[in-house]
Amino acid sequence: xxxxxxxxxxxxxxxxxxxxxxxxxxxxxxxxxxxxxxxxxxxxxxxxxxxxxxxxxxxxxxxxxxxxxxxxxxxxxxxxxxxxxxxxxxxxxxxxxxxxxxxxxxxxxxxxxxxxxxxxxxxxxxxxxxxxxxxxxxxxxxxxxxxxxxxxxxxxxxxxxxxxxxxxxxxxxxxxxxxxxxxxxxxxxxxxxxxxxxxxxxxxxxxxxxxxxxxxxxxxxxxxxxxxxxxxxxxxxxxxxxxxxxxxxxxxxxxxxxxxxxxxxxxxxxxxxxxxxxxxxxxxxxxxxxxxxxxxxxxxxxxxxxxxxxxxxxxxxxxxxxxxxxxxxxxxxxxxxxxxxxxxxxxxxxxxxxxxxxxxxxxx
Numbered sequence: 001x002x003x004x005x006x007x008x009x010x011x012x013x014x015x016x017x018x019x020x021x022x023x024x025x026x027x028x029x030x031x032x033x034x035x036x037x038x039x040x041x042x043x044x045x046x047x048x049x050x051x052x053x054x055x056x057x058x059x060x061x062x063x064x065x066x067x068x069x070x071x072x073x074x075x076x077x078x079x080x081x082x083x084x085x086x087x088x089x090x091x092x093x094x095x096x097x098x099x100x101x102x103x104x105x106x107x108x109x110x111x112x113x114x115x116x117x118x119x120x121x122x123x124x125x126x127x128x129x130x131x132x133x134x135x136x137x138x139x140x141x142x143x144x145x146x147x148x149x150x151x152x153x154x155x156x157x158x159x160x161x162x163x164x165x166x167x168x169x170x171x172x173x174x175x176x177x178x179x180x181x182x183x184x185x186x187x188x189x190x191x192x193x194x195x196x197x198x199x200x201x202x203x204x205x206x207x208x209x210x211x212x213x214x215x216x217x218x219x220x221x222x223x224x225x226x227x228x229x230x231x232x233x234x235x236x237x238x239x240x241x242x243x244x245x246x247x248x249x250x251x252x253x254x255x256x257x258x259x260x261x262x263x264x265x266x267x268x269x270x271x272x273x274x275x276x277x278x279x280x281x282x283x284x285x286x287x288x289x290x291x292x293x294x295x296x297x298x299x300x301x302x303x304x305x306x307x308x309x310x311x312x313x314x315x316x317x318x319x320x321x322x323x324x325x326x327x328x329x330x331x332x333x334x335x336x337x338x339x340x341x342x343x344x345x346x347x348x349x350x351x352x353x354x355x356x357x358x359x360x361x362x363x364x
Contacts, residue, residue, distance in 0.1 A: 003180045008146040009034035009076075009173040012102050012166065013042055015147035016074055019154040020186035021100070022048035023073035025062035027055060027081060030114050031170035032104035035076035056081040060088030060101075067097040068206040070194025072154055076102035078170075079120050080111060083128065089163050090129025093223070094208025096193075098157035100150065101135075102166045104173040107331045115331015116170030118253060121308035124165050125281045132220050134227050136164040136234065137281040139252040143177035149279070156234065158191070160226050167281065169304060171254040171333070230283050237285035238277040239292075241267060245274030247346050248292050250313055251302040252278045255334060259302060262339045271347045278309075289316040298346055300324040302334050 006014070012035055016024075024039035036052065043050040049066075053059035059075050066073040077085065082103050092099060105120045107113040122128075125137050136156050138149040146168060153164040190196055195204045210216035238256070241263055242248060249259045256277040266273045276292060276299075278285050289299070299321055301310040306329060314323055326342050328334045 001180050001182060003178050005176060005178050006143065007034055007174060007176050008140070008143040008168060009104065010038045011143050011147040011179045012076070012150045013038035014179075014181060015150040016100065016154070017042060017046050017048070018181060018185045019072065019151045020188040021072045021074055021154065022046065022188055023063075023066040023071045024048070024050050024075065025053050025059045025066065025073065026075045026077065027053050027059055029078045029081045031106055031116070031173050032076045032078045032081075032102065034173070035102055035104070039076075056084040057088070060085040060092075063099045064088060064092055064095070064097060067092065067099050068095075068195050070190040070196050072098075072158075072188060074100040074102065076104065078104050078106045079108045079123070082120060082123060086123075086128040087130070089135065090127070090131055090133060091208050092163050093127075093129075093133035093135065094131060095206050096161040096223075097163070097206065098154075098161050099163050100153045100157055100166065101163060102150075102168070105167065105169050107329075113331055114170070116254065116333070117304050117329060117331060118169055118255070119305040119308065119329070120167060121281065121303075121305055124167050125312070133223060134162070134282055136160065136162060136230060136283070138164065138166050139279060139281050140166065140168050140172055141253050141256040141277065142172065143175060143179050146172065147179050147181060156230075160230055161193075162226065169253045227283075234280060235283045235285040235287065236279040237288045238275075238279060239288065240275040240277070242274035242276060242292055244295055245272055245292070246295070246297045247271070247273040247343060248296045248299045249273060249275045249302060249339070249343070250278070250299055250309070251275075252281065252309065253304075255302050255304060258334060258336060258339060261336055262343060265340060266343045266347075271343060273343055273347075281312075284312050284316060286316040289313065290320070293317055293320040296321060298322050298324060298349075300326065300342060300346060302326045302339055304328055304333060
């Protein structure tokens with residue numbers, strides 16, 4: 001293993017190359033531009049291809065072509081660019097083509113601003129293109145995870161023949177931290193389904209078009225089976241001090257790091273709080289929530305959007321426990337003090353509930 005100091009955005013490219021990626025097609029946009037710049041510098045040195053497309057629409061369709069030929073490939077953008085890619089992402093999911101897409105999120109809607117937000121959640125996790133499909137979505141909270149989850153993204157993309165999104169807020173993309181990389185690289189290989197211009201691949205067909213209604217339904221059943229398998233096998237989350245926690249904080253990306261600091265301070269003050277950080281946003285780590293709900297009295301979702309993550313948390317809990325909410329938007333970040341004040345309020349509320357229950361039991 002070797003360690004380097006770099007931005008999270010740069011770590012994505014280094015990890016992608018080590019994972020066997022040999023094609024990058026993209027268009028720069030803040031706060032993701034360093035990914036395109038690093039790919040332009042390093043991809044040709046490894047025998048790969050870097051191409052700056054004329055638009056994000058062109059970039060995603062170049063990925064369609066490269067992936068069809070069996071090349072591990074990726075692109076990177078931010079909210080407005082990801083919006084333009086949605087049609088191509090739907091086509092790739094329908095054609096069962098693996099690729100990796102890095103979304104380094106900024107403020108929105110529209111052009112918004114250059115501040116860090118998490119407001120692409122619905123767009124990426126729910127699928128912004130047409131039809132019945134999913135993308136697998138990974139949410140790193142550090143430069144190290146930018147590298148680790150990029151490597152995982154290529155594995156999952158190939159395993160499920162599906163686009164995988166690495167979604168990180170602008171803070172994680174821009175911060176510099178030491179990142180450890182493996183010394184050995186993955187050797188690129190040609191999958192048996194690719195259209196590679198060889199005699200063996202001549203019979204292969206890459207398409208998302210199924211004109212017969214029964215053929216399309218059968219294809220969609222096949223896709224659904226893949227998604228159900230991913231939901232069973234690939235859901236990931238980090239739990240921190242959750243054993244016996246009565247208050248569970250929930251957040252991903254940079255928010256997860258804030259919640260860790262709050263959890264440590266609250267624990268030191270005697271408050272029984274823990275952290276659940278989703279790492280896969282799809283498939284969502286539902287089982288973690290349901291297990292913790294057996295002991296926890298309340299969950300508190302903290303996010304940098306208008307309440308998008310909280311919808312999946314409520315679905316996962318299915319009414320088993322109340323869900324509180326704290327958010328900031330427009331590039332603002334929930335502060336340590338804001339979250340700590342919420343935790344203290346919830347701790348007092350829980351204490352009142354406990355006392356009431358004890359008084360009721362005393363009268364029985």
